[in-house]
Amino acid sequence: MAKYAVFFTLTGQTVKAFMDKPSDRAATVGALCEQAGGRMHAYYLMFGAWDGMVIFEVPDSTAAAAVSLAVSSTGSFQHLETHELVEASDIEGVLQSASALTYSPPGA
Secondary structure, eight states: OEEEEEEEEEOHHHHHHHHHSOOOHHHHHHHHHHHTTOEEEEEEEOSSSOSEEEEEEESSHHHHHHHHHHHHTTSOEEEEEEEEEOOGGGHHHHHHHHHTOOOOOTTO
């Protein structure tokens, strides 16, 4: 299964709702990942440019897009950014594939 990292920022209204009525958001996100045929590995809140991140795995990019769209449709987030993760142990195969490709930059 493919793994993804999703970075998110919450709307002010969502933060207020958390403050007024705290809930286990990790359980909610985990259930969503299971509905998409996968599972959540981690859910973190953090300081900085992003309010949090989730690492999850689902069968393919279509399932990852479905998870992202389902979450986006709630209006609870200002921004979501999803990245597919590549295992460090897979880099050799990626590099071999890349070395077999030929690319000519513009103007070359």
